[in-house]
Amino acid sequence: MNVINESGILAISTRLQRLSEQLRKDGFLLYKAHQIDFEPKWFPVIYTLHFKPVLSVVELAAEIGYTHPSTISLLKELEKQKIIRSKKDKQDERKRLILLTEKGKKLLEQMQPVWDIMVLALTEVTNTTNNIMKAIAEVEQKLEEQSFLDRAKRISPPVK
Numbered sequence: 001m002n003v004i005n006e007s008g009i010l011a012i013s014t015r016l017q018r019l020s021e022q023l024r025k026d027g028f029l030l031y032k033a034h035q036i037d038f039e040p041k042w043f044p045v046i047y048t049l050h051f052k053p054v055l056s057v058v059e060l061a062a063e064i065g066y067t068h069p070s071t072i073s074l075l076k077e078l079e080k081q082k083i084i085r086s087k088k089d090k091q092d093e094r095k096r097l098i099l100l101t102e103k104g105k106k107l108l109e110q111m112q113p114v115w116d117i118m119v120l121a122l123t124e125v126t127n128t129t130n131n132i133m134k135a136i137a138e139v140e141q142k143l144e145e146q147s148f149l150d151r152a153k154r155i156s157p158p159v160k
Contacts, residue, residue, distance in 0.1 A: 027118065034114050038107065042083070045074055049084065049100050050108055056095045057086075083107060 004011045004018075027040040038046075044064035049055065055063065061071035075098060078084040083104040089095035100108065126132045 036110050054097050054099050056097055060098055
């Protein structure tokens with residue numbers, strides 16, 4: 001055990017970030033082992049466009065739960081890689097619609113068998129931890145109802 005692991009709930013953000021980094025690194029290596037040139041950080045966009053093939057930038061940001069600037073940054077990377085493209089909305093010229101390119105669709109096909117492997121491997125890890133996905137959903141819901149900051153302020157008003 002190290003200090004962070006022993007600190008309990010106080011280090012939850014650090015431990016989740018550490019876990020996320022490990023999964024992203026291993027995910028990248030797994031894609032690479034299957035000759036797929038893909039950054040795990042692109043996953044939310046690609047996966048969402050797989051199920052909802054045409055979305056505005058605002059709709060996509062809401063779907064993946066990222067801020068508008070973070071979404072724009074990801075979209076720029078994906079456009080540079082020619083995985084996605086954008087077009088103007090015919091009904092609202094100010095709106096940019098995002099969709100997969102042919103390269104993006106082929107990439108998606110290559111990735112699906114790897115996703116099956118990932119699901120099986122992650123299920124092995126998470127089945128012994130009292131359903132971590134349910135716990136994450138519960139925490140996300142509670143934070144949507146009231147942020148961590150608002151809860152902390154309620155418990156102890158700021159020092160003047």
